[in-house]
Amino acid sequence: MAFGSKYFGWLAALLIVLGAGWLLLPEGYNTLILWLSPQLGNYVRPTMVMVNAILVNPLNNYVMVAIWAVAGFVGGAIAGTKKGAFVVGLFTWLSALLILAFSVYQLLITGMDLGTLPPMPPGTSITDLLGIPLVQSIIGELLGLLGGFGGGGGIDMLAVLTPLLIWVITPVVVVIVTGMVGATVRPKE
Amino acid sequence: MKKIRIEHAFVVLFIGFLVMAPLTASAGHTLAQDGFSGEDLFQGLITDGAEVMYSMIDDQGVPAAIYGQLGIPxxxxxxxxxxxxxxxxxxxxxxxGEFLDIIMELIGGGAFTGNSSSTPAQFALAQDSGGFDPNSILDMVGxxxxxxxxxxxxxxxxxxxxxxxxxxxxxxxxxxxxxxxxxxxxxxxxxxxxxxxxxxxxxxxxxxxxxxxxxxxxxxxxxxxxMSSTGFLGSINTDVFKNAFASAAGLLVIPDMADLVDLIESFDSGGQGAAGFTSTILAQGDSSGFLFNVTGPVAIAAAGYLGEQILSTDSTSLSIGDLFGVTGNIEPFSSANSLIVTQLPSNLNITSITPDAVNQSFYDNSTNMVFWNATAFGTQSEYVINFEGDFPPLITIERTFSPEENIAGGTTTVTVTVTNEGSDPISNLVITDNTLASTYSTVTVTGVTSDTVTTLAGGASVTIEYQVTFQNEGGYGFDPVQISYEYNSQTYYKQSHTEGYTVNPDIGGLFAEGVMSTMPFSGIALGVVGLVGIYSIMGLVRSRNDTFQV
Missing domain, CATH: 3.30.70 (Alpha-Beta Plaits)
Structure with missing residues (x-):
């Protein structure tokens, strides 16, 4: 069984996504984490890092798109074949999903205290949260839906789900495509 | 109940900013017209431009100051x-900082909660027996x-x-x-x-x-x-605004006043607005409104701060320039209106002001207001108020943290020191710093969080110390330390400031906690990943073609 190149490609890509995602987390997320962690526990940060990594609006979260692209390119280059790059990209994305699920689970079972919502930390404000790409995207979509109500119709579920689907699919598409580019640039000998 | 002192200053500060013009008109030659008209005056301020240094000292010698320019974009x-x-x-x-905190208490504390004896709970929800605390909004929005x-x-x-x-x-x-x-x-x-x-x-x-x-x-x-960089602004050190614990700055630009007024009038004419009030102020069509002939661009810029106690037992004068960080001469606008307005506490007796000239300056001991028409005085080295009065000694409150940052699971020692910087003793000093545990249920607090001292001599200090253990990472806010004391048979209340404390994530601890809490699944997963890694490395060592190539 020969999968060493894919293994190292997957490991490198996943570490890039996790490491860069952690270090380059948008400022708004940091405010959210500082705000909620005292009551919701230490897994707020890993959860936010993974939410930011998995739900990516390509129109405003350029940093995360770039991180996935770099991860895919490196993983693909290590894998060395297009097929291998596809597998590396897919497994990197699935691993990220698994880590998100793990973080949410940990968040729920460890020390969460929903009794009180703590005050915003000194030096911050809720406008920091409005700077989070995902929050901006959601607001944009909600305003769009609000306009839709003007026509007198009900909620268009397709209009609600389509952007969410795009945000979820964006990382896996980016990581696989850039992985194949990486494999093309540096093919296995 | 939390005592409000500085907050009262801000009420007067803002109201003062709005009413300053008419009052000053009565004192200065530049603005005073034959037959005083508020409308004419306000239009004059907008069209000619004006700047104001407004300051207020409360009965504990704590200043609030605001500098603003009106109509001079x-x-x-x-x-x-x-x-x-x-x-x-x-x-x-x-x-x-605490600027919005203070404003919220100012506009709503008693009115919303019904806790104030002087203010009924007129805005409290009928079904809410405890009333609504407007500060909770700031807790949410920062x-x-x-x-x-x-x-x-x-x-x-x-x-x-x-x-x-x-x-x-x-x-x-x-x-x-x-x-x-x-x-x-x-x-x-x-x-x-x-x-x-x-x-x-x-x-x-x-x-x-x-x-x-x-x-x-x-x-x-x-x-x-x-805004215009001439006038007072040329000599003001803006650091006084930046370094204060509570401050704000703002800019309002109206490209065409007439357009704004037209829109507001359209609300009224549509029968959907609060007809009457806005029309009275702004109506243009019938030339009866306050701003009926004000058109064109208008800009207003202002910055204000709340300071620390500057007047104490030995104080006999107040330099306005000191409140604004002025180091050289104070130079007013030459073509627009430059005004200086100061409100002093009622327990003072103003004895003189410098400079002082008939129709160019004004003070009295009934309102304890002081006005200077700085445009008329021209360049001055200083504006000074001399007074007789009795402020309490300068009492300082300091809170330190050791260490100044932490990681989740760490403990910090909090030390609160109250010092009587004056020469006279104070009595019945009560220190309280005990709100953290009730704000954050996940912290553990041990030690002394409140204390009472019968007498604190001049130059003496008293210290309390407690330890806080933070289970979680986060940005923690320590509410102000509250103190009360007696001096000259009068009780004074004072507080420090809200301070933030950052607890960083413990990445290693987080990983270990996650692995241990999900055993045996996490162990199996890590084992598989590790074994495959070892297998792949062995393949690399043996230089197999189908393994990692570098």
Missing amino acids: SSDLNLDDPMYEGSLAMALVSTH TEFNLLANVIVNVDEATSQSRMASILNHLQAQFGFSFTELLKLRIDENTLPPDVNITLPFTSMDLYLYKENHEFGLAVDTIFGV
Whole structure:
């Protein structure tokens, strides 16, 4: 069984996504984490890092798109074949999903205290949260839906789900495509 | 119950800023007209321009100060440029520290909670026996805001966005502002369901909201950069605003006052607004409103702060320049109106002011207000108020943390020191710093969080110390330390400031905790990954072609 190149490609890509995602987390997320962690526990940060990594609006979260692209390119280059790059990209994305699920689970079972919502930390404000790409995207979509109500119709579920689907699919598409580019640039000998 | 002292100062401060003009008109030659008219005066301030140094000292010698310019936009704003067409009003607000806290207490504390003996709970919910605490809003929204808002009406969407982009580009290029978009909201006939049958007083309205990215200090400088740099501003050290524990700065730009007034009038005429009030103030059509003939661009910029106690037992004079960090001469506008207004506490007896001239300055000991028409005085080295009075000794409250930052699971030692910096003793000193555990249920507090001291001599200090263990990472806010004491048979209340404490994540501990809490699954997963890694490395060592190639 020969999968060493894919293994190292997957490991490198996943570490890039996790490491860069952690270090380059948008400022708004940091405010959210500082705000909620005292009551919701230490897994707020890993959860936010993974939410930011998995739900990516390509129109405003350029940093995360770039991180996935770099991860895919490196993983693909290590894998060395297009097929291998596809597998590396897919497994990197699935691993990220698994880590998100793990973080949410940990968040729920460890020390969460929903009794009180703590005050915003000194030096911050809720406008920091409005700077989070995902929050901006959601607001944009909600305003769009609000306009839709003007026509007198009900909620268009397709209009609600389509952007969410795009945000979820964006990382896996980016990581696989850039992985194949990486494999093309540096093919296995 | 939390005592409000400085907050009262701010009530007077803001009201004072609004009523300053008419009062000053009665004292100064520049503004005083034959037959005083508030409308004429306000129009004169807008059209000629004005600047104000307003300050207030409370009965414990704590200053509040505000500097503002009215109606003197820099030509660099290019308010005549077509990009402003359709813009009704553009506002930039920057707040820092406990400023909003104080404002919220000021406008709502007793009224909303019903806790004040002097103010009935007129805004408390009928079904809410405890009332609503407006400070809880700030707990939710925070205190640091750098926001730009602009409203553009009756312009198609593409043109509106193009003009907004031009305005942003101009502000960034000309003044160094930096913006991040937060919200774009368009309201037009398509926004409202047809069955609600509401007729909008405009064809369309676009609301733009941006975050100004600078920290507060730079935001203050850029805000003042929009205004005229001559007058008082040339000698003011803006650090006094930046370094205060509670401060704010703001800019309001109205490209054409007539457009704004027309829109407000249309609300009234549509029968949907609070007809009467706005019309009384702003009506133009029948020439009866307060601003009936004010047209063209208007700009207002101001910054204010709440300071630390500066007057104590031995104080006999107050230098206005010190409140604004003035180091050289104070030079007023030559063509516009420059005013200095100070409100002193009622327990003082003002003995003299410098400079002093008939019809150019004013003070009395019934209102304890002091006015200078600085334009008439020209360049002055100082504005001084001499008085007789009795302030309490200077009492300082210091809170330190050791270590100053921590990681989740760590413990910090908090030391609170109250010092009587004066020479006279104070009595029945009560120190309280015990709100953290009730705010955050996950922290553990041990040690002394409150204390009572019978007498604290001049120059002496008293210290309390406690330890806080933080289970979780986060940004923790320590509420102000509260003290009360007696001096000359009068009880005084004082508090320190809200302080933040950052607890960083413990990455290693987090990983270990996650693995241990999900055993055996996490162990199996890590084992598989590790074994495959070892297998792959062995293959690499053996130089197999199908393994990692470098």
